[in-house]
Amino acid sequence: MTIFTLVPNPKYVKTVVQRMNRVFGKKKAAAPAPTLGDASAGLGGRIGAMDQKILDLEKELKVYKDKIKKASTPAAKKQLQKRAMEVLKRKRMYEGQRDMAAGQQFNIDQTQFSMESAKATVQTVSAMKQANTEMKRVMKKDLNINDVEDIADDMADLMEDFNEINEALGNNYSTPELDEADLDAELEMLGDELEDELELEDATPSYLQGPLPSQPTDTPGSKLPGEEEAVDEFGLPSAPMGS
Numbered sequence: 001m002t003i004f005t006l007v008p009n010p011k012y013v014k015t016v017v018q019r020m021n022r023v024f025g026k027k028k029a030a031a032p033a034p035t036l037g038d039a040s041a042g043l044g045g046r047i048g049a050m051d052q053k054i055l056d057l058e059k060e061l062k063v064y065k066d067k068i069k070k071a072s073t074p075a076a077k078k079q080l081q082k083r084a085m086e087v088l089k090r091k092r093m094y095e096g097q098r099d100m101a102a103g104q105q106f107n108i109d110q111t112q113f114s115m116e117s118a119k120a121t122v123q124t125v126s127a128m129k130q131a132n133t134e135m136k137r138v139m140k141k142d143l144n145i146n147d148v149e150d151i152a153d154d155m156a157d158l159m160e161d162f163n164e165i166n167e168a169l170g171n172n173y174s175t176p177e178l179d180e181a182d183l184d185a186e187l188e189m190l191g192d193e194l195e196d197e198l199e200l201e202d203a204t205p206s207y208l209q210g211p212l213p214s215q216p217t218d219t220p221g222s223k224l225p226g227e228e229e230a231v232d233e234f235g236l237p238s239a240p241m242g243s
Contacts, residue, residue, distance in 0.1 A: 040108045044105060050101070051098060057090055060087050
């Protein structure tokens, strides 16, 4: 017994699908769900529109208020009050809808803020986990505590050797050794020298010693007592010659 398998022609299937789409209409792709930001923006637009309507109704109520005051008959006043009541009912209805939309917008904004905070928290925790893992890897492989201790010990030994080298280089082998007795004798000698210098500084020069005349006896440049005045070949006082 022979079994035959029918294989559909792809071109024929495509043609049938196109005809069915033209008859029944092609199924449209589902629209993406609105985000919380879109929902909040939409509610904000509705709240703004209702605020404007409430403002217009308040202006209309003011007009009716002025007309009621100026009404000439009770019937006209009653008719105006009835219309004003209808305007007031519409105003209260819009106010209720606005308050409801404002509450919904507040809840949406709070939810959006909570989601953003949760995402930020998740990112922070993820970053901390990654940093913790990296720190463990560094501490385990690249930063061994035993190696650090060995380096610190080596540095201490090097600094001690360096200090010993500096001390050896700073020694002055020609300096004699002195004791406290030598130091006291040297200080005492220095004290005597300082006293002698002070006495010399306080001593009065020899030319200032002895009594001085109350008034000068000679004018500046005059000859000293007992000194003869020099004259030239003409018998005139000779000019002083420079040395």
